[in-house]
Amino acid sequence: MRIWSSQSISDKFMRMTMLVSGVALLLAYVSFLVYDLYSLRQELISSMATEANIVGANSVTALLFDDKQAAESTLLALRNAPQVRSALILRPDGSEFARYLRSASIPFELTNRLAPDETQRYWTKGRYILLGSRIRFQGGQVGTVYLVAETGDVARRAERFGLISAGMLIICFAIALFATSAFRHLVTDPLTGLAETAQIVTRKRDYSVRAKIPPNSDDLSFLVQSFNEMLEQIQARDRALEATRSDLERRVEERTAELSATNKELEAFSYSVAHDLRGPLQHINNIGFLLQNSSEGLNEEGRMLVDRLHEGARRMSGLIEDLLNLSRASSHPLHRTLIDLSHIAEVTAGRLQADNCGRQVCFIAAKGAHIFADDGLMQVVLDNLLGNAWKYTSKMESAEIEFGYTEEEFGTVYFVRDNGAGYNPRYADRLFRPFQRLHSQSEFTGTGVGLATAYRIISRHGGKIWAQGNVDQGATFFFTVPDTET
Structure with a gap:
């Protein structure tokens, strides 16, 4: 064969x-x-x-x-x-x-x-x-x-x-050979030309070539003519697609440039506002401190107003810090090094325990979670994920928080799991949007910026972050970071 x-x-x-x-x-x-x-x-x-x-x-x-x-x-x-x-x-x-x-x-x-x-x-x-x-x-x-x-x-x-x-x-065979040699070109030449044209179109993507139409009007002529007509239609569609693609690329480039400029302006604005608000906020805190420690003293209503002033200043300070972290997540240059996520998780959990010494939380951290990533940014990721777990288990009698990792076919998956309030899976798409919260301030305080910051940091590392959970059944946040030293 x-x-x-x-x-x-x-x-x-x-x-x-x-x-x-x-x-x-x-x-x-x-x-x-x-x-x-x-x-x-x-x-x-x-x-x-x-x-x-x-x-x-x-x-x-x-x-x-x-x-x-x-x-x-x-x-x-x-x-x-x-x-x-x-x-x-x-x-x-x-x-x-x-x-x-x-x-x-x-x-x-x-x-x-x-x-x-x-x-x-x-x-x-x-x-x-x-x-x-x-x-x-x-x-x-x-x-x-x-x-x-x-x-x-x-x-x-x-x-x-x-x-x-x-x-x-032998004579008949010779006659058949001669007759076939004499007339085979009438059949094979159009087919050979058609095959060569198809090969050129396939290899060079050149739809302007045409197959030669045989002089006689038969089925082969109709076949070659139909093939040429098909090439003409493909060429016309290719030109239209090329024009559309060029126009689309131009529009995408323009829109990308506009969005990039807008994002840079917004990030600069957010950073500037958050940074500039620190001074006035510090003055407010100082005035509140002076009022609270005034020699003349305050009545009960005055003390209540000063406490509200301190609480508002504290929340404002947290929001400013979250805005600065969100801005750094997009603009901070990446410096990848080999870091120990297990150690960062343990240090973060220790700090949370120290800040809330009255709570008893069972914290488990798997050993050996090493990745190549930006140390400072990954610190922010674990601060937000562990801080969320700490916050949403605050109403649990036996709070449990776990940091760990699993090996999957596509790489290592890290996770933070808790047995806290959880969330409604119907609104899972809002978890990583800035200023989107699934619980009211009366239930759990927050700014709705922490998970959005973690999402930006993981995305900048080329990884993915997602969540699984249910109401009153806790939540688990998963993320991946590509295993690379570059």
């Missing part, structure tokens, strides 16, 4: 035509040869039957009068039948009456005999045919004649016929 697969359409067509023609001519040659052999053989048997009938008719008198010499004279007439090699006449009792041998070197062995109810029959043995025939006179049997003929003449005639047929076969 390799020969066929490596040839061109023209060569394949040529080989196929020669194969079909050769098989057809060969089958015709074999059929005629077999038929000729059969016909010559049947002709020989028919001739032997005629000779046996003649010998039998001429031997009736000799058999009736037991004239052996006359019978032998009758058999000598078989010399005019060169295919007959020997003959034998038997009496009715089966004894030999007369014999004929064309050559003394050829023995006559009667290996087969007619059955009592048989009138005539022949047997084949090698290249000889034995024919037996009853000699009858006035309805009775007076003897039997057997003739032996050689099929050598038949074989020689068949050989001559085979040579002649073989010569005709």
Whole structure:
């Protein structure tokens, strides 16, 4: 099959035509040869039957009068039948009456005999045919004649016929070869041109090429013309797509530039506002401190107002810090080093425990969580995730917080799990949006910026962050960081 697969359409067509023609001519040659052999053989048997009938008719008198010499004279007439090699006449009792041998070197062995109810029959043995025939006179049997003929003449005639047929076969094959060579281009050239054009289109993506249309109006011309029309349609669509793609790329670049500039302005604005608010907020805290420690003292209502002032300043300070972290998450340059997340988680948990010494929280941190990432930014991620877990387990009698990691097919997945208040999965898409909160301030205080900051930091590292949880069933926050030193 390799020969066929490596040839061109023209060569394949040529080989196929020669194969079909050769098989057809060969089958015709074999059929005629077999038929000729059969016909010559049947002709020989028919001739032997005629000779046996003649010998039998001429031997009736000799058999009736037991004239052996006359019978032998009758058999000598078989010399005019060169295919007959020997003959034998038997009496009715089966004894030999007369014999004929064309050559003394050829023995006559009667290996087969007619059955009592048989009138005539022949047997084949090698290249000889034995024919037996009853000699009858006035309805009775007076003897039997057997003739032996050689099929050598038949074989020689068949050989001559085979040579002649073989010569005709070669001539016919040569004519078919010439005719195929002369006319194959009418069929294969358009197909070859079509294949070459298709190859150019496939390799170079050049839809401007066209296949040559054959001069005659036939199915091949219609095929090539349809192929060219298809290329024209594809070329027109390709031009339209290219124009649309160029316009889309231009718009995307413009919009990206606008968004980038806007984001930079917003980040600069957020950082500037948050930074500039620190001074006035510090003045407010100082005034509150002076009022709270005034020598004249405050009444109960004044102390309540000062406490509210301190609480508002504290919340404002937290919001400013969260805004600064959110701004740093987008603008802070990455400095990747090998860091120990397990150690950072333990330190963060210790700080949370120290700030809230009245709470008992079961904290578990898996050892050996090492990644290449920005130390400061990953500190912010764990501060937010562990801080959230600490906050949302505050109403649990037995609070549990766990930091760990698992090895998956796509890499290492780190997680922070708690058994706290959880969240409604219907609103999971709002978890990582800035200033989006799923709990009220009366339930749990917060600014809604921490998870958005963690999302930006993980995204800048090329990783992903997601969550799983349910109401009153705790929550688990997962994140990945690609394992790279770059």
